[in-house]
Amino acid sequence: MDEHRIGLKPIRRPVWAPTGQPLTCPVQPGNEWLYVYAFANPESGESLFWLIPVVNKQAYVAVMAAFARMVGAGADHRVLVVQDGAGFHVPPDDGHPEGIQTVTLPPYSPELQPAERLWALTDVSIANRAFDSIEEVELALSERCVWLEAQPDLITQHTLFHWWPLLAN
Template sequence: MRLLAYDEHRLGLKPVYRRGERPLAVGAHRYRWCYVCTLVEPETGESLSLLVDGLDTEVMGWVLRELEAWLGEGEEAWVVLDRAGWHVSPKVEVPERVRLVFLPPYSPELQPVERVWPLVNEAVANRYFRDLEEMMEGVAERCRVLAQDPETLRRHTLFHWWPRTKVSA
């Protein structure tokens, strides 16, 4: 059984500035968005990130199917997530090997994935993108880099109270 945390992060063409720094890039306030859907296993730092252009119950079902395909043969996943409408809807098709575990309402501090978003934002901070597709390419590359560095993800997401499922040698 794998215990994963899941959330979505909205990124758009409106610039992300770092506090205390003057922007090094041209900025243009534009309101087009994409979402990074990330599943992370805090205990190991393994992650799966998917980029989508909108969120609804159909997209949520697709994310869960992608998770099931990502799992090893015979593995089951329990996914800890918030109570966004597209998460709790009875219309969401949850694959057989996936179980959803909902956090209490209004408790983002309990969601380990929230600590991943500043790492993802590095791809867009103080940068100007011609269009959403160019920005999504940068975000996708950043997600690939993070997926190849599970120790960084583990350091950011493994809260002291997170249940341990792996047997230590």
């Protein structure tokens, strides 16, 4: 599980251009933000995405509760969530939803976080584009996230590290 900030500040990617011709990329910079919360199962490729206007403890708790409901976490179905050590990754006083257990990665170790590799996939839909409003960004991003949720093989290719512990059948 991880979060990613997206906004009106453009994401630029290299593109091909004819030799000798200048390349221009229109931008509409702004300081409005949207946050993508993503969960991915590296082995199965299952993924869930939420687009949220803030990143804080309350949003984290709400998304974690929604995730627990979506995957059916409970007394009979335990789910291990790997997350970074962000300061807002704090469960409410009564703990995480039943069936959810978290493992926090060491500080400054994004290379260990499978969900960190999802951002290259989500950003494809908005890279090198200028948006007039955060709502336009949200629409483009939501379409991409819905598409990604239906691409388990692609998610596995990007998140299943060679050292990831696989479930025994």
